[in-house]
Amino acid sequence: MTLAELRAKLKAAHEAAKAARAKATADAATEADRTAYKDALTAAEQALSLVKDAERDEALEAATAGAAGGAAGGLDLQQRNEGGDGRVYARPEEKMTGIQEVALLGAAAAKSRVFAGNGTFKSPLEIMAEEGYERFVDTLKQRAMQKAAVRGQKFNSTLTPADGGILMPTPQSSTIIGFLRPENTFLQGGPKRVPLVSGQFNQPRGATGSTAGYVGEAAKKPVGSPTFNNISMRSKKLAGIVMVTMEALAWSLADLRAYLEDDLRSTLAQNMDLACYFSVGSDTTPNGLLKRSGINRFNAAATGAGAYFANPKAPTVAELDRVATLMILAITDANIPATDRFAWTMNYHLMRYLADARGANGQYIYPELNQAQPIWKGFKVLVTTQFPSNGGTTTDESTLALIDWGNVLYGEDEGLTVKTSTEASIDVGTGTPVLLFQQNMMAVLMEMRHDIALQRDAAVSVLEHARWGSLSAS
Structure with missing residues (x-):
């Protein structure tokens, strides 16, 4: 499976787990409902593990292609990162400055607006994850969770209206x-x-x-x-x-x-x-x-x-x-x-x-x-x-x-x-x-x-x- 297919599988597993949780936490929940919820969580965790392994593999592949391509005139950085072979490679972890983080969020918000105008909703976080900024998305979620915990608020996992x-x-x-x-x-x-x-x-x-x-x-x-x-x-x-x-x-x-x-x-x-x-x-x-x-x-x-x-x-x-x-x-x-x-x-x-x-x-x-x-x-x-x-x-x-x-x-x-x-x-x-x-x-x-x-x-x-x-x- 490609990384995109694995991510789609993870998304489906996550949605199934959320549906199972709703049943398992209902007042009329049965033992079978609670067992189904546990099984759904396990399936989602396994899908997440496969995505992480694929991201690591593609990061290594991108780095290796960069070393070889520079010497042999292979794909340039734009082609490698944006899918010269039809795929979007996961980016190696990048330490961004403050303005880079802010500008990245602005760019993702702009693209989100274009998708919405075309009838498809994609949040800025989803767009960043698709273009290889998964680690930054995780960082944003961690920051929001810290803020919610300090203020005693419920964590909003989307971070976006x-x-x-x-x-x-x-x-x-x-x-x-x-x-x-x-x-x-x-x-x-x-x-x-x-x-x-x-x-x-x-x-x-x-x-x-x-x-x-x-x-x-x-x-x-x-x-x-x-x-x-x-x-x-x-x-x-x-x-x-x-x-x-x-x-x-x-x-x-x-x-x-x-x-x-x-x-x-x-x-x-x-x-x-x-x-x-x-x-x-x-x-x-x-x-x-x-x-x-x-x-x-x-x-x-x-x-x-x-x-x-x-x-x-x-x-x-x-x-x-x-x-x-x-x-x-x-x-x-x-x-x-x-x-x-x-x-x-x-x-x-x-x-x-x-x-x-x-x-x-x-x-x-x-x-x-x-x-x-x-x-x-x-x-x-x-x-x-x-x-x-x-x-x-x-x-x-x-x-x-x-x-x-x-x-x-x-x-x-x-x-x-x-x-x-x-x-x-x-x-x-x-x-x-x-x-x-x-x-x-x-x-x-x-x-x-x-x-x-x-x-x-x-x-x-x-x-x-x-x-x-x-x-x-x-």
Whole structure:
């Protein structure tokens, strides 16, 4: 028997076992019903054992064909995995990154929608299993079982509603950080992660400290009362939509997954970066770190006696060093010790200006900025495209930030939801909506919920209106 035939046999045996269980657990069940249920379970277990053996055999066959085919010009990887001889081989166990897992689920949900449109229902999990991702399907089920056990809920073995959508179980939410990190400096900074229970997180924080001191014999001891305000986070929804043509759904899951990966990094990660730094905050968006009222602010465009730069477009090394030191001291003077959790964040223009700066003899002034992991003033540098290079009234301004990420909280909600549609009209911002059904396309919607907060406002220093990294500075 082929692997497909064995799987069909397993499915039939499982259905028979479920029917037998219904009879065996009924109030009027007989001993014969209970015996039949046991026999059905045994048959299903034997079918499962045969499927597992066949999967192992085909995984070995695929690996052997890969070694031989590379040398002898045999079937390429696509042909071997997608059935160059008419079969779909089981894939060897693959350690996927977070974005690969998310994109794979999106690809499977999209294909599930196509099957439903053709009158055949196949869940995303069934599609993944058929294309060789059985181990990943098992992993998803284990995560869902863990979640159900913790919450005292009944385990849903399908993990998916009939519309082809799929909800990532809570344990999977930890990998969301991993797949967004390459494009997202906010997450690269390493904020403290806390759960949002029912979409909320509340915690008092000290606004002013109490009083303490050494005292002499019989002297009065100092008395002081700390004051408090609150850290309050409410989940905010970040959504990204990736559109694919229906023809693309003929691709393998691996190819479709790769396509979704690239698009998701830019749609979700970059939008999150922008909001977590610069959003003014509302019921639907987080209050960005650099828009909070209590942080340390420095104005690079200041003039007169207090100006940081005599020429804002061409600062001297001494001026750059001075403003960087002031930004550091503004945090440490608030009794926040400098640690490896401190990090600069800037755009590519500012970073390249500093990295390319040379002294009188042609030597780099800040050679540490030309390392694989840039460092400035002893702290790592995070570079983002979401800090402007053309901001301000002069349209050539940017921002430089120093953040103690040990004081930044990142609250995350349930996980990530993946949904699909072939009927919606999508507004892509051009004024002309994309009509999915008419244009033979599908939309894959991915949503995540989170919010951010600062434990201490003084943990952030920001230099605004910086012009020395602009191309117009030359």
